[in-house]
Amino acid sequence: MSEAFPSERSAYDCGDGAFDDDNEDENASVSETKMDLERIRGAVREILIAVGEDPDREGLRDTPDRVARMYAEVFRGLHQDPKVHLQKLFTQKYDEMVLVKDIRFESFCEHHLLPFIGQAHVAYLPNGKVIGLSKIPRVIDVLAKRPQMQERLTEDVADLLMKELDARGVAVVIEASHSCMTVRGVHKPGSSFVTSAMRGAFKERLATRHEVLSLIFGGKPT
Numbered sequence: 001m002s003e004a005f006p007s008e009r010s011a012y013d014c015g016d017g018a019f020d021d022d023n024e025d026e027n028a029s030v031s032e033t034k035m036d037l038e039r040i041r042g043a044v045r046e047i048l049i050a051v052g053e054d055p056d057r058e059g060l061r062d063t064p065d066r067v068a069r070m071y072a073e074v075f076r077g078l079h080q081d082p083k084v085h086l087q088k089l090f091t092q093k094y095d096e097m098v099l100v101k102d103i104r105f106e107s108f109c110e111h112h113l114l115p116f117i118g119q120a121h122v123a124y125l126p127n128g129k130v131i132g133l134s135k136i137p138r139v140i141d142v143l144a145k146r147p148q149m150q151e152r153l154t155e156d157v158a159d160l161l162m163k164e165l166d167a168r169g170v171a172v173v174i175e176a177s178h179s180c181m182t183v184r185g186v187h188k189p190g191s192s193f194v195t196s197a198m199r200g201a202f203k204e205r206l207a208t209r210h211e212v213l214s215l216i217f218g219g220k221p222t
């Protein structure tokens with residue numbers, strides 16, 4: 001991994017509690033201190049020159065710095081540990097499905113570094129304990145704010161929840177539109193990409209899988 005990005009260890013090294021805080025701006029600025037902003041600025045300047053631009057003209061003068069700060073913001077999840085949001089569980093004798101639908105997220109595809117934006121739907125079957133509702137979107141935000149593939153994002157959310165909640169099952173469905181398929185390349189605006197990861201009872205029991213899919217898609221054919 002290049003020096004501009006953290007090592008595997010430091011990406012998960014949240015022992016100093018730097019990211020226990022839920023404050024977005026603060027998280028972005030902590031991320032800035034962990035990234036090699038100078039290197040990003042230099043690289044952006046080089047790209048501008050390479051495409052035939054003058055990086056010193058007035059309109060572009062601050063662009064390398066803006067882009068560096070943007071990367072610190074949109075890739076801050078590299079320096080955050082999603083598990084910190086899943087430590088506080090509530091004992092509850094509720095053993096039916098819990099579903100959080102339509103969680104909007106923004107991520108960046110690792111192939112083109114262009115945004116993909118959509119909704120995630122996450123269900124789990126508790127095992128005597130439930131998690132605070134807001135924590136599921138928080139986990140998605142951490143994992144989305146990294147260079148991603150939608151399939152990996154989907155599976156990582158499912159595996160993490162399965163493990164940390166000791167759930168009897170987890171279902172994750174993500175629908176997104178990828179800018180790399182709309183603003184360039186094949187130019188197919190309106191197309192969406194749907195991925196799913198089923199774990200535990202959602203994988204093993206067809207009726208349970210159908211139940212969650214019909215709750216997510218509201219009876220639409222799935």
Ligand SMILES: Nc1nc2c(ncn2[C@@H]2O[C@H](COP(=O)(O)OP(=O)(O)OP(=O)(O)O)[C@@H](O)[C@H]2O)c(=O)[nH]1
Pocket residue numbers: 109110111148149150151178180181185186
């Ligand atoms: N499976 C998957 N593919 C993705 C994702 N994000 C972007 N892609 C695709 O990644 C592929 C990269 O293909 P390449 O042939 O290496 O790159 P490219 O020449 O820019 O491809 P085109 O987009 O077809 O022009 C493209 O087909 C993208 O649509 C993702 O999250 N999952």
Ligand SMILES: [Zn+2]
Pocket residue numbers: 109110111112113114178180181
């Ligand atoms: Zn892409």
